[in-house]
Amino acid sequence: MKRVIQGRKTTLLGGLLVLSCLYGAFATAQESRPTEASSPHSGQFEEEATLPLDDLRKFTEVFSRIKEAYVEEVSDKKLLESAIKGMLSGLDPHSAYLEPTEYEALEESTTGEFGGLGIEVGMEDGFVKVIAPIDDTPAQRAGVQAGDLIIKLGDEPVKGMTLQDAVTRMRGKPGTILTLTIMRDGKSAPIEIDVERAIIKVTSIKSRMLEPGYGYVRITQFQDETGGQFVDAIEELIADHGGDLDGLIIDVRNNPGGILQAAVETSDALLDEGLIVYTEGRIQSSRLRFNAKAGDVANGAPIVVLINGGSASASEILAGALQDHERAVVMGTRSFGKGSVQTVIPLDETHAIKMTTARYFTPDGRSIQARGIAPDIEVRPATLTEIEGGPFFSEASLSGHLENGEGDIRPEDRESDGNPEIDRDYQLRSALNLLKGLGILTRRGDRAE
Template identity: 45%
Template sequence: MRLTIWLGSLLLVVTLAATAGLGLAESEDNRYEPLKRFSQVLDYVEKFYVRDVERNELIDGAVRGMLEDLDPHSSYLDREEFEEMHVSTSGEFSGVGIEISIKDGRLTVVSPIEDTPAYNAGLESGDIILEIEGVSTQDITLMEAVRQIRGPRGSPVTLTILHEGDQSPIKVTIIRDTIPIVSVKSEVLEDGYVYVRLTRFNERTTEELHEALDDLRGQTTFRGVILDLRDNPGGLLDQSVSVADAFLSEGLIVYIQGREENSKRDYIATQQSDDVDSPMVVLINAGSASASEIVAGALQDHERATLLGEPSFGKGSVQTIIPLDDGSGLRLTTALYYTPSGR
């Protein structure tokens, strides 16, 4: 089941009396008054700043600042970043293999991706990246950090890392490699008991999950399932819903709530012929974020699975990717998500 959120606009055509029209004009003047200040600052910078600056560079910086002031997850994506964002959920890219976020103002490792250079170098969930190539990450934007850490396969990047609980940072040099987007691993542990590991939620995760479950069914009859979501940084909302749906036959999976009261949207499980109904354990840790928390929360609230591990990352917001006309885009927080019990 594929779910897509459409963003649209509603055009209201209203006939106003002349007096109402004057009131509207005054209201519009007030609305755009702050833009006069922006235009004035832009004009002063272009005329008097110590060096020439392209207007597009100034506008890009202003847009970035506007979005990054909102929350750690909203950001502006230039054309290159917008393309990279699509690659990271559908293809493969060159880098070290970590999911990062800004947490409490610090560049933080959400989780390393298994079998990648960062994972093999010992990076862990909760690590703080203090420097990239000797340059402080204080006040760095998330997308700028991604751009600096990614690079051509075979090239080195040195990160200054503070492990959680340590007092002294260490420098770790990692050789970049191609990071494949394989999101599901599985095996039979012993007769009747299977292990399924989800490393992220990309465009093929649900498809890969069903392929793995079909393969496991060919080897054994399920008596118990371990679903491992440790160090899974999350990903696409629709994939978290369809993954949870594979283990639930009915009931609410998650609901999201935007700024308007009537923007609440429920995602409901549907009964399917291949639903897994055997007892389950779900493994989580501090690197389980976003879509992982949606799946774990739904299975726990429906008493469908026992959760084992440690508290998860705690990201409770939904970002919508909005393309712009020039090929750039916005990643904008548009809703909060809640488990079936309202957590």
């Protein structure tokens, strides 16, 4: 499908007609194909923009003064491009003028293979903020965390850089090392983290059984194929279990977002009907509604969605849709709160503008922008430590105890083998325990009937 705006093809990101909901920019050089949108509604850009004469005179005056007196000679092209950058960057943190390298990286953002550090970043108070480190990447392995503020890249202070400048500096030849100087909540002084650049392949969907009957699906990022891969993963879990699941955990913690259509497809896979998400903007084509079709791949199994402050945009669409339809319990901490839509409008083959054109809303009409999704049950990260000591002394330990008649259970047999991943992850353990509790109540209710 193609969309023409005054003779130019437009690619839409962040939710305006099937496309991307990533928060900010990758510190990477991503690779994928460009995405196309559908035809515009008639008359959407018919009104011509007019500029006050006095403002044009002021612009011309500043332009002339710079050309005449700046300490170094500056080309007309550089001045005009700088003016365009200023117009867009002054609107909000997500609008930007895309030069060839940034435009290429943005077009190449959905296959999940790229070179760089492996972090999703945005700007906050003039510094680069880590929205989320991507799973299994150099940044995550080096210890970079969601919420970190990067104040220096190598020896260069970040203050004064644009987001695109910072991202460009974070890219580089695989195998080279970049030192990030970071401010982190709870730390009184900056910390330095060395990250080795690499070619990174992001696997969108990871799934497994946590325990018999209880499935786990981790969505690291919403890519082109995520919706279909999600359905395949659920079907494989059901087949491995030999029947319907007793419970399902969907983990979108530290998922910075991605393709809107992938979030819609993933939500649709679990909803039989109703609105999934809608967008509202000033022009007709930015007002969209996405509805679910019949069919629930999980066959009604109880669901917990895990979120945190690194869950942004498309992740929030999924969590919000399942929460509003009461299809899942949302657990964790409040999500990031990126609820705006960006449109990418090519200016020529190598340049484009990315501009915020709409907000999106959950089925119940909630705006996520700057608020995020509040979990139904707040569970903060915690470190679980095992209490020292052996198994408890019990009746079966007593010499000469009365026999049960069905055979005794030794104290050591009562200890489960445990799951190291669940033991380390308090939020995941809490989600699993909730599903088990719901299962117990359901079975008791069935017996009572």
